[in-house]
Amino acid sequence: MESLGKRIARLRKAAGYSSQAALGTACGWERPQARVSNYEKDSREPNLADLRLLANALNVSLIELIDGSPANACEDTGQYAYKPDATEYALVPQHTAQGAAGNGQFNDHVEVKGGLVFKRAWLARMGLKERHLHVIYVHGHSMEPTVCDGDVVLLDESQTQPRDGRIYALLKPDGELIIKRLIQSITGGWIIRSDNEDKRAYPDQPVTETDLENLTIVGRVVWHGGAL
Structure with a gap:
């Protein structure tokens, strides 16, 4: 199963951030590279405020950041599981x-x-x-x-x-x-x-x-x- 840290790293690259420092800077953090590095290595847990900043910088919903992709395909059926609307x-x-x-x-x-x-x-x-x-x-x-x-x-x-x-x-x-x-x-x-x-x-x-x-x-x- 993909950990939160691995998900942050994957979404960072997908969002076009070439480095951990670039993502941390977008979140407005001091020591941006060290902070993102700790999160991506799963050596430190982001608090809720940091999760929101990360979601905004990565242009994903908080649900997607914490729980995975908005819709996950079932390996057996190929159908997609329902994900609640983040606006509701x-x-x-x-x-x-x-x-x-x-x-x-x-x-x-x-x-x-x-x-x-x-x-x-x-x-x-x-x-x-x-x-x-x-x-x-x-x-x-x-x-x-x-x-x-x-x-x-x-x-x-x-x-x-x-x-x-x-x-x-x-x-x-x-x-x-x-x-x-x-x-x-x-x-x-x-x-x-x-x-x-x-x-x-x-x-x-x-x-x-x-x-x-x-x-x-x-x-x-x-x-x-x-x-x-």
Whole structure:
């Protein structure tokens, strides 16, 4: 399967950029050659903003850049698979990172693996901005029945302020990424809560405001096969 880096290299050549530096310059980056080289070697993952700049410079849609050609022929039938219209749908990058609904998940390296498409009209109704969105898998059972093991969730990374009763992806100081609900306690602190009713296995974790500041709120979970 063609990696994202190989796809960038192929599209760069097809677009007439004779060098990596030329493409990087078109994107407006400092150290343009090094940046594009890292992307083409798959040694560094482009963020969503860089993916958009690359797509514009290469004159392709974001969907084509991340997910391959606009229409791929089936080897068996020769028919072309349907690709959603980029004017109607937004492709949200899906990362290989996993957020644990359990004891935590370490993610030393994160890669873009295609993505999921969402109707732009739905994103607008939900007040979500495409540039702030990412998709990850969930691992573990602590958030069942709300979010189950193997579910794919949509994160809005612009929502990093804790709100009572909402579900967030939290990055702990030791590098663990967890999916939990935040509950504001009557004493003014917070509780990191699992939705699973087995509290012996998944107890509440009271935290102070200071403790919460030591956690990085990566974003709020806004969808997992339905709006939350």
